[in-house]
Amino acid sequence: MIVNRQIKILISTFIILSGLFIPVWGEESQESRKIEIRTIAILPYGIERENHLSGIYYDIANLLAKEAGYQVNNLVYPYARIMFELKSGKTDMTIMFKYEELEDYVVYIAPLPSLKTVVIGLKGSTFDSIENLKGKKLAYLRGAKFSDAIDGEPEIISVETKDFVQAIKLLMINRVDAIIGPMDPILSAAVQQGQSETFFGKPLVVSERTPWVQVSKKSLDRISVDKLRTLFEAFEKRGELEKIRKKYISSNKAESDK
Template sequence: MMHRRRVLTWLPLAAAACMGHAASAPQRRLKAVTIGVAPYGIRTPEGGASGLLVELTEALAARSGIPIDNVVVPYPRAMAMMQSGEADLLMSIANSRLVSIARPVALVFEGDVVAVGRAGSHFASLADLRGKVVAHIRGVEYNAAFEADQQIRKHETTSIEQSLKMLLERRVDAAIGSRESLLYALRAMGRPRAQLGTPMPIGHLYVRLYLSSRVTDDAVADALTSAMDALRDGGTVAALRKKYFAGLPAR
């Protein structure tokens, strides 16, 4: 009887402890939106999604314990979804629209922004782009000085691939983007590196995890921050970057 009494006494305490743990964990289901720029977000012909940030979002959900749905859409649509409340999460560089509707809760990774022309071209500074037509993805704000320079003729595109295609077809004079995404797109197009000139660095980019201002639960924000920090510092982000960017030329 004494043994039975101990068991009966312990069970309610254990149940209460489990209930307390569940109550403290964030329970809200979040919706993430991933920008459809390869290799970060790729929409498959079957209607699914793949890519570096798609895999990272899955890892974030598993690590944080927060259920996260994800959809891959073009960059302008991703911004609109964050603004309308259709999406709660986005991994992106900053832009003037995003900072007014969401807050950064964790750094994801860093990179470089470059401008590149065709083989034989050489740009030493942004001044060399004045009077030239430069392709860039619509809505992306890569560099404040580039955006502000009215003498640079900017041409909006829907993807890095379109920017490079127009460059190689001599419809624009240069393309701007992250160094890795430009070289990845060139490889995906089956074009040799020799068809492009030397990339000109024009800035540094920081991809961060943004949480919609509509999500006011501090427990959710804290769980996402802790999970992303662990994924970054623990090597998961680096491993995914290596998976998608392995074999790219150094320049």
């Protein structure tokens, strides 16, 4: 009888402990499926308006992560902060250009279509070569790296800006001679300021760079690189990436035509 009573006590204790630990394990499992994504704060790639987040890269990253089965927390941040968080592992995934200082900290998943970097000024202005830019002031996005040739030319003056909207404002009041960056975000910022493509002069193409989906190496124990690559290829074949791009680029052009 004593033995039976002891067995019953042990069984009861096991059941109680099981009830305590199962929810905890469940919570840990759910938490391990959550990933932190950061999207660059550049129109039309990462947009924050009235507490609503959107954008080309924002939507692509969300679609990719959710299809892979992850819970997503995606925030729109400046370049410099994202780079810092990728190194520390606080950010798991992002979409942006390759940077030499991140080579040891990230794994590259898949490339998006390449973007041409241009230098562009007001209507009537023309820059035929990088040589013509000597002595000129360029609005240059803080934390970004658009052209080695321009970065290495001491006679070209870079004026740091927090975003392309600020760059457009500086151009409008002649505080800078031109803006450097991909054409899509420059045009998006101009539209936001009530301008259109006719606001600009002839662009000078200075480089071509490729944005990549990239994952912090500190997150590889929780994120399947192979699964993300396979899903990304499937999205490309289905035309999902171009569909998302057109959603934002078309709306920008529609606004500029009003």
